[in-house]
Amino acid sequence: MNRGMKVSGGILLGIIAVAFIGPLLSPHDYLQTDFGKLLQSPAVSDFRLFGTDDLGRDLFVRCMLGVQVTILVAIVASIVSLVIGVAYGAISGYLGGRVDAVMMRFVDTLYALPFIFFVILLMVAFERNFLLIFVAIGAINWLDMARIVRGQTLSLREREFVEAARLTGVSTARIVFRHIAPNLFGVVIVYVTLTIPQAILVESFLSFLGLGIQEPQTSLGALVDAGVNQMEGASWMLLIPAALLAAILLCFNFFGDAMRDAFDARGEK
Amino acid sequence: MSLLAIDGLGIRYGDSVAVADISFSIERGESVGLVGESGSGKSQTALAVLGLLPATASVTGSIRFDGDELLGADSKALDQLRATRVAIVFQDPMQALNPFVTIGAQLRRILLQHDIGAATETRDRVIEMLVRVGLPDASRQVGAFPHELSGGMRQRAMIASALLAGPDLLIADEPTTALDVTVQAQILDLLEDIREDTSLLLITHDLGVVAGRCERMLVVENGRLVEQGMTREVFASPRHDHTRALIKAAPRLTDSGVPAAKRGQDVLAISGAEVRYRSKSGQVIPAVRDVDLSVSEGETVAVVGESGSGKSSLVRAALGLVPMHAGRVVYCGDALAANLGGRSKATRRGMQLVFQDPTGSLNPQMRVASIVGEPLLVHEAALSAKERRHRVTAMLEKTGLSARFLDRYPHELSGGQAQRVAIARALILEPKVLVCDEAVAALDGTVRRQILRLLREAQEESGLAIIFITHDLAVVRAVSHRVLVMYLGRLIEMANNESLFGRPRHPYTRALLDAVPVPDPDNAGGRTAVTGEVPSALLPPKGCTFHPRCPHAEAVCREQRPEATDLDGSLVSCHRATELA
Numbered sequence: 097m098n099r100g101m102k103v104s105g106g107i108l109l110g111i112i113a114v115a116f117i118g119p120l121l122s123p124h125d126y127l128q129t130d131f132g133k134l135l136q137s138p139a140v141s142d143f144r145l146f147g148t149d150d151l152g153r154d155l156f157v158r159c160m161l162g163v164q165v166t167i168l169v170a171i172v173a174s175i176v177s178l179v180i181g182v183a184y185g186a187i188s189g190y191l192g193g194r195v196d197a198v199m200m201r202f203v204d205t206l207y208a209l210p211f212i213f214f215v216i217l218l219m220v221a222f223e224r225n226f227l228l229i230f231v232a233i234g235a236i237n238w239l240d241m242a243r244i245v246r247g248q249t250l251s252l253r254e255r256e257f258v259e260a261a262r263l264t265g266v267s268t269a270r271i272v273f274r275h276i277a278p279n280l281f282g283v284v285i286v287y288v289t290l291t292i293p294q295a296i297l298v299e300s301f302l303s304f305l306g307l308g309i310q311e312p313q314t315s316l317g318a319l320v321d322a323g324v325n326q327m328e329g330a331s332w333m334l335l336i337p338a339a340l341l342a343a344i345l346l347c348f349n350f351f352g353d354a355m356r357d358a359f360d361a362r363g364e365k
Numbered sequence: 366m367s368l369l370a371i372d373g374l375g376i377r378y379g380d381s382v383a384v385a386d387i388s389f390s391i392e393r394g395e396s397v398g399l400v401g402e403s404g405s406g407k408s409q410t411a412l413a414v415l416g417l418l419p420a421t422a423s424v425t426g427s428i429r430f431d432g433d434e435l436l437g438a439d440s441k442a443l444d445q446l447r448a449t450r451v452a453i454v455f456q457d458p459m460q461a462l463n464p465f466v467t468i469g470a471q472l473r474r475i476l477l478q479h480d481i482g483a484a485t486e487t488r489d490r491v492i493e494m495l496v497r498v499g500l501p502d503a504s505r506q507v508g509a510f511p512h513e514l515s516g517g518m519r520q521r522a523m524i525a526s527a528l529l530a531g532p533d534l535l536i537a538d539e540p541t542t543a544l545d546v547t548v549q550a551q552i553l554d555l556l557e558d559i560r561e562d563t564s565l566l567l568i569t570h571d572l573g574v575v576a577g578r579c580e581r582m583l584v585v586e587n588g589r590l591v592e593q594g595m596t597r598e599v600f601a602s603p604r605h606d607h608t609r610a611l612i613k614a615a616p617r618l619t620d621s622g623v624p625a626a627k628r629g630q631d632v633l634a635i636s637g638a639e640v641r642y643r644s645k646s647g648q649v650i651p652a653v654r655d656v657d658l659s660v661s662e663g664e665t666v667a668v669v670g671e672s673g674s675g676k677s678s679l680v681r682a683a684l685g686l687v688p689m690h691a692g693r694v695v696y697c698g699d700a701l702a703a704n705l706g707g708r709s710k711a712t713r714r715g716m717q718l719v720f721q722d723p724t725g726s727l728n729p730q731m732r733v734a735s736i737v738g739e740p741l742l743v744h745e746a747a748l749s750a751k752e753r754r755h756r757v758t759a760m761l762e763k764t765g766l767s768a769r770f771l772d773r774y775p776h777e778l779s780g781g782q783a784q785r786v787a788i789a790r791a792l793i794l795e796p797k798v799l800v801c802d803e804a805v806a807a808l809d810g811t812v813r814r815q816i817l818r819l820l821r822e823a824q825e826e827s828g829l830a831i832i833f834i835t836h837d838l839a840v841v842r843a844v845s846h847r848v849l850v851m852y853l854g855r856l857i858e859m860a861n862n863e864s865l866f867g868r869p870r871h872p873y874t875r876a877l878l879d880a881v882p883v884p885d886p887d888n889a890g891g892r893t894a895v896t897g898e899v900p901s902a903l904l905p906p907k908g909c910t911f912h913p914r915c916p917h918a919e920a921v922c923r924e925q926r927p928e929a930t931d932l933d934g935s936l937v938s939c940h941r942a943t944e945l946a
Contacts, residue, residue, distance in 0.1 A: 255725060256720040256722060256725050256726035257725070257726050257727055257728040257736075259686060259718075259720075259726075260718065260720070260726055260787075260790065260791075261728075261739065262686070262705060263684060263685075263686065263705070263713065263716075263717065263718055264713065264714075264717070264739070264740040264743055264744070264794070265710055265713040265714070265743050265744070266739060266742075266743055267743075274728075274731075275728050275731075278728075278730035278731075279728070279729065279730055281730070
């Protein structure tokens with residue numbers, strides 16, 4: 097644990113804790129509109145900490161909901177990319193040869209598809225739904241993960257402990273999951289912390305375009321989008337969710353970098 | 366005034382002490398050997414002299430060079446010192462040379478940087494130095510990149526770069542450890558011949574190297590200097606226990622201590638083995654050509670050769686780890702499939718392998734208990750977890766490790782302990798054949814002897830057949846009943862231990878034996894018996910593969926490949942074996 101990890105991890109945990117506890121303490125909820133109090137600026141009285149939006153909904157509760165959704169999307173997308181990417185990459189790298197060539201060309205083909213086009217297709221073909229966003233983001237991220245894992249596996253499978261296992265007759269499945277996969281941990285965990293901010297950005301981007309989370313549900317991206325429309329009269333509607341988004345992204349990036357440093361140091365010893 | 370005077374040197378990294386207390390001095394023109402096991406602080410001392418320790422090191426004491434204090438000197442002064450007065454040659458020239466710059470350019474840069482001689486003459490001076498270090502065809506090689514040179518030639522280029530500015534002190538840190546034994550002798554000769562009045566500090570773990578080359582020697586243990594004196598006197602009457610232990614553990618070629626071979630039924634027999642690799646550009650590289658090898662119950666056969674001899678390829682092909690192009694492998698009377706997948710569970714169980722790098726051959730994410738127990742999981746799936754743990758504990762105890770080690774991870778083990786775990790993993794299935802691929806090469810002298818004893822005990826107990834692959838003839842002398850000498854993929858000589866060391870028949874075998882440094886100042890060995898280096902396996906020489914380096918080569922050797930013939934029970938591939946004997 098170095099200092100970068102402690103500071104960025106602490107801020108992240110703080111934001112997440114407030115995001116989940118805050119709404120419980122607030123007298124308002126995210127759906128409730130109050131047409132008497134449209135576009136109120138932030139104030140402590142009546143617990144309008146972040147003010148209200150153009151429909152009179154409480155912005156604090158909505159921002160916290162946005163943080164929840166954003167973090168959830170990011171983590172689920174990362175787990176999807178982790179599971180598919182590690183399994184795919186490790187199998188491709190370990191089996192090698194023709195299997196590897198075919199599996200990796202498939203990845204290359206998917207890379208060639210324009211992502212936004214792919215997402216728009218998905219959204220049109222199916223109803224817009226929450227789950228679909230996880231799938232779409234995970235489906236993109238696992239490609240990078242698979243490539244990284246495959247590269248690592250190619251060097252791992254030449255290692256002597258893998259050769260020893262082959263010689264004794266340990267099954268291929270056991271070699272991949274018991275000998276190769278655990279040794280990928282260092283690289284993979286670092287890469288995951290770096291894909292989380294990427295997934296957050298993609299989700300925000302989709303929501304900003306109106307392709308993501310649908311009203312009355314919300315995410316930080318959707319809140320920023322709504323804020324842009326009210327930018328001139330109610331700047332807090334843009335600034336608060338944008339600041340939250342930036343803080344979360346920075347923390348994840350710093351955390352990932354710090355983690356990579358920590359693992360590098362261990363490798364050197 | 367001494368050229369170099371070190372007084373009370375201490376080097377610490379946080380709480381761990383790398384060097385506790387080292388004091389010694391070196392006079393002008395002297396050659397001094399600094400000996401110790403790995404981790405004794407010998408390299409740290411050299412780096413301290415050069416001011417190359419990392420910033421995290423805290424250094425105490427005093428290092429005076431020609432009267433000037435080096436500790437705490439400013440970096441400009443150190444730069445000037447390193448450039449012109451103290452030079453170092455590292456173990457691995459591939460890492461010390463810049464791979465993107467030609468040898469000549471790297472050497473010229475040294476001259477230009479420090480304004481040595483006229484700029485117009487640098488090229489000539491560089492070539493002159495390369496000629497002095499024995500780089501063949503120096504005027505052309507000056508434009509070669511490091512990867513285009515062989516290991517020995519790279520080390521020559523390194524020495525040239527170190528001596529270019531005419532330093533007063535040359536530090537050589539294990540300069541020959543990465544090289545083959547015949548090349549090692551050449552490089553050590555070169556260091557001795559070329560240094561003239563330059564002082565030499567030779568850092569090594571090999572007492573044999575010091576015995577033949579250094580006037581004075583220093584012995585370090587755990588960061589402390591425990592003994593120093595004239596080499597001859599230290600060897601004759603060592604005063605400190607550690608020195609005595611080192612000398613006792615140092616490999617020798619004289620005594621074998623191996624009981625006479627008792628040939629029984631062959632457990633494993635390889636005949637007519639051919640192994641070929643394909644290079645990236647599609648060329649076929651013959652790694653092993655028409656070699657026979659057999660090993661019987663209770664017997665140890667050593668396979669010896671320098672790098673590129675095909676010794677590992679031969680045995681890996683027999684185990685099914687690399688494909689064999691032609692030839693037969695017979696195990697307990699049954700011909701085996703060429704690839705591992707085609708072999709029955711019982712044969713896979715019967716042949717096990719121990720690797721060179723003890724920690725690299727253990728999965729860093731598994732505990733000792735699961736590493737050693739995994740083979741049982743495959744071959745004796747019926748065992749309960751408790752019974753398995755019991756068997757693992759018993760096996761570990763046999764290899765000299767207590768049950769305390771069960772829950773450790775490989776990085777918590779020392780090299781010797783890790784190698785014991787690797788041996789336990791190999792022996793837990795009670796194999797008939799154990800292959801040791803350079804299994805003691807990475808271990809220090811005392812640990813090496815313990816591991817060899819452990820293997821011998823296992824053999825006496827169960828009649829294990831052992832194939833020992835090594836480049837180290839002293840190990841061969843100590844463990845094997847019979848020896849196969851290989852060169853460029855071919856059999857050179859196959860003989861039993863006594864006749865190979867007592868009466869080597871092939872000129873290459875003799876050259877190998879002469880080149881081994883021995884810890885005896887009066888008869889140190891380490892002589893250069895052959896010139897040149899092992900040619901590329903891509904273009905092996907015509908006729909006898911050894912003829913370009915052989916002092917006895919004749920016309921027939923250049924044209925015709927010698928058949929292996931039987932001479933008093935030894936198989937020898939040499940046209941002139943009978944005349945020369």
